[in-house]
Amino acid sequence: MTGQAHEKMKLNAFKAENWQARQRYLWFLNVGLTVSLEWRSMLGVVREHQMSDVIFVLCTVVFFALGILYVKGCERLK
Amino acid sequence: MTENGWFQIFLYFVAVLLVTKPVGVFLYRVFEKKGTFLDFALRPIERLIYRATGVDEEKEMGWKEYGVAMLLFSGVSLVLLYVMERMQLWLPWNPQKLANVAPDLAWNAAVSFTTNTNWQSYSGESTMSYLTQMAGLAYHNFASAAVGIALAIALIRGVSRRESKTIGNFWVDTTRAFLWVLLPVSLVVAVFFVSQGMIQNLRPYTTATVVEPQVVETKNPDGSVKKDAVATQVIAQGPVASQEVIKMYGTNGGGFFGANSAHPFENPTPLTNFVQMLLIFAIPSGLTYTLGRMTSSRRHGWAVWSAMAAMFLAGVVVVYAAESRGNPLLKGVQTAATDAQPGGNMEGKEVRFGIANSALFTAVTTDASCGAVNNQHDSLTPLGGMVPLINIMLGEVVFGGVGAGMYGMVVFVIMAVFIAGLMVGRTPEYLGKKIEAFDVKMAVLAILITSLTILIFSAISVVAKFGTSSISNPGPHGLSQILYAYTSSVGNNGSAFGGLSTNTLWYNSTLAVAMLLGRFFMIIPILAIAGNLAAKKYVPESLGTFPVTGPLFTVLLVCVILIVGALTFFPALSLGPILEHLLMNAGKAF
Numbered sequence: 165m166t167g168q169a170h171e172k173m174k175l176n177a178f179k180a181e182n183w184q185a186r187q188r189y190l191w192f193l194n195v196g197l198t199v200s201l202e203w204r205s206m207l208g209v210v211r212e213h214q215m216s217d218v219i220f221v222l223c224t225v226v227f228f229a230l231g232i233l234y235v236k237g238c239e240r241l242k
Numbered sequence: 243m244t245e246n247g248w249f250q251i252f253l254y255f256v257a258v259l260l261v262t263k264p265v266g267v268f269l270y271r272v273f274e275k276k277g278t279f280l281d282f283a284l285r286p287i288e289r290l291i292y293r294a295t296g297v298d299e300e301k302e303m304g305w306k307e308y309g310v311a312m313l314l315f316s317g318v319s320l321v322l323l324y325v326m327e328r329m330q331l332w333l334p335w336n337p338q339k340l341a342n343v344a345p346d347l348a349w350n351a352a353v354s355f356t357t358n359t360n361w362q363s364y365s366g367e368s369t370m371s372y373l374t375q376m377a378g379l380a381y382h383n384f385a386s387a388a389v390g391i392a393l394a395i396a397l398i399r400g401v402s403r404r405e406s407k408t409i410g411n412f413w414v415d416t417t418r419a420f421l422w423v424l425l426p427v428s429l430v431v432a433v434f435f436v437s438q439g440m441i442q443n444l445r446p447y448t449t450a451t452v453v454e455p456q457v458v459e460t461k462n463p464d465g466s467v468k469k470d471a472v473a474t475q476v477i478a479q480g481p482v483a484s485q486e487v488i489k490m491y492g493t494n495g496g497g498f499f500g501a502n503s504a505h506p507f508e509n510p511t512p513l514t515n516f517v518q519m520l521l522i523f524a525i526p527s528g529l530t531y532t533l534g535r536m537t538s539s540r541r542h543g544w545a546v547w548s549a550m551a552a553m554f555l556a557g558v559v560v561v562y563a564a565e566s567r568g569n570p571l572l573k574g575v576q577t578a579a580t581d582a583q584p585g586g587n588m589e590g591k592e593v594r595f596g597i598a599n600s601a602l603f604t605a606v607t608t609d610a611s612c613g614a615v616n617n618q619h620d621s622l623t624p625l626g627g628m629v630p631l632i633n634i635m636l637g638e639v640v641f642g643g644v645g646a647g648m649y650g651m652v653v654f655v656i657m658a659v660f661i662a663g664l665m666v667g668r669t670p671e672y673l674g675k676k677i678e679a680f681d682v683k684m685a686v687l688a689i690l691i692t693s694l695t696i697l698i699f700s701a702i703s704v705v706a707k708f709g710t711s712s713i714s715n716p717g718p719h720g721l722s723q724i725l726y727a728y729t730s731s732v733g734n735n736g737s738a739f740g741g742l743s744t745n746t747l748w749y750n751s752t753l754a755v756a757m758l759l760g761r762f763f764m765i766i767p768i769l770a771i772a773g774n775l776a777a778k779k780y781v782p783e784s785l786g787t788f789p790v791t792g793p794l795f796t797v798l799l800v801c802v803i804l805i806v807g808a809l810t811f812f813p814a815l816s817l818g819p820i821l822e823h824l825l826m827n828a829g830k831a832f
Contacts, residue, residue, distance in 0.1 A: 216345035216346065217328060219345075220345055220346070220349040223349070224321055224324070224349075227317075227755075227762075228314070228316070228317035231313045231317075231766065232310055232313060234766050235306050235766055238766055239770070241683055242774070
């Protein structure tokens with residue numbers, strides 16, 4: 165093998181390695197972004213649902229508190 | 243209409259009549275602590291519950307304390323069910339890995355089961371895990387029914403007691419209703435249901451290969467047609483039999499499956515269909531006898547029963563006649579019943595049950611606050627569909643829900659004796675108690691709160707886009723769908739007319755509010771009546787007292803119920819099912 169051919173082979177190997185590294189990098193980037201986006205959207209859903217949970221539980225508490233006031237209101241009609 | 247159909251309706255009526263006294267006597271003995279054949283087994287459990295919860299079973303409550311205890315018990319139970327639905331994915335007994343229920347739907351379902359309504363904007367088999375069904379929904383089937391019975395008994399005590407400040411103990415009444423009335427029958431009849439082929443297991447759903455694969459065509463949003471080959475079918479199953487008894491006996495009505503009692507796993511044979519209908523009326527009918535027994539006026543109990551029976555029979559006859567007549571717009575179709583086919587309107591009905599048993603089931607489930615269905619109410623003829631609507635609008639006092647029917651009926655009894663008193667110019671009396679302004683105010687409040695809630699929410703829904711966008715049929719039928727949804731929710735019935743997509747934020751939230759108002763804001767004035775009546779002195783009957791034991795009283799009571807219902811809801815009914823009926827006869831269908 166001539167020195168030139170050896171250099172070319174080394175360059176190709178480097179390119180291949182570089183390509184693999186690039187692919188690996190892209191894969192990690194992709195996974196990272198996907199996971200991060202999923203988490204972000206999941207967190208958003210959870211946050212939104214948590215808000216709804218708070219609202220509905222609060223509605224329940226308010227209704228039954230009103231119910232107790234209603235008991236007193238009926239008594240006052242006497 | 244066939245002789246066979248009439249005979250089955252007659253047989254059912256006789257069965258209801260036969261169970262009335264035994265159930266009534268049993269309820270009387272349970273709540274008056276007179277001793278029953280179950281005491282040896284249940285009394286130790288009852289004592290243990292009181293010891294664990296710190297309840298003093300000898301302590302009696304006034305109506306306000308009784309009402310607040312009921313509110314707290316219901317409120318806490320509601321929140322627990324909501325939490326369970328929202329966390330079901332992470333809890334055990336969820337082999338299908340069903341997702342956590344969405345917040346608005348979870349709240350709607352939690353309110354629905356707490357209020358004994360069991361309105362379902364979802365299909366149980368695809369939404370609720372086994373744990374949610376068993377520990378959440380079934381628990382509420384027992385609890386809400388027990389609370390209803392306790393309240394009816396408290397009201398009857400209010401009528402029967404003299405110069406008393408108390409009407410019983412909420413915790414004791416509810417516990418005894420649980421242990422003596424609901425649990426034993428649920429256990430025994432569940433075994434019977436299993437023997438009839440009803441499903442009872444905790445297995446994951448079975449995926450079966452179909453005998454004849456089908457090609458299903460669906461349209462894509464761009465208009466292109468997509469073809470899917472369907473070669474398998476998922477067969478839903480689960481602990482159905484154990485849920486089914488309390489679903490009917492507690493007049494709950496929430497089905498394990500979306501198809502409810504039309505599903506062969508939930509109602510496998512004509513015999514289970516008959517027993518399910520009998521379970522619905524057993525306690526409400528028995529409570530009329532308990533009323534007579536506890537107030538020492540059995541004839542009054544039977545007079546109330548007669549009023550209920552008359553309205554029940556009238557309802558069944560109308561539905562059966564309307565459905566047997568069928569749809570006159572179906573030209574060239576044989577609608578007469580023959581040996582080969584049932585005739586009439588079979589749309590939305592189970593072939594196994596036919597027209598008579600579908601009509602009977604429809605009347606029974608809406609006379610009581612049950613709401614289970616063995617046929618699609620949306621597919622009934624306009625007049626046939628109007629009957630369940632009217633049954634619920636009248637307050638479900640035709641036998642009614644467990645307890646709810648009785649206390650609803652006593653409100654109308656008070657109105658009836660009040661009107662009779664006005665007619666003869668005397669202070670009205672009811673079983674030796676003077677009916678005064680406060681009692682009438684509370685009775686009117688109980689009637690108004692339900693009527694107003696139905697009409698206001700329906701009115702908003704028929705004009706707002708978020709309400710009309712859920713309607714599947716235009717015109718008067720669409721109005722009937724919305725009216726039925728709110729009527730069913732406020733009346734704590736839970737049956738759906740069908741055709742209305744209610745799993746939306748608007749309907750889930752407002753139907754839940756309607757259920758809460760219909761249950762608790764009606765109960766409080768009734769408890770106030772109970773407390774007020776209990777404190778009154780006994781006034782001996784005189785010649786001027788309007789008797790509440792004879793046919794005259796029964797007729798007056800029926801008239802008052804019909805007039806109040808007609809005055810309140812006739813305009814809405816005339817724009818819905820009545821108009822639809824007239825248009826159908828003129829050749830227009832919706």
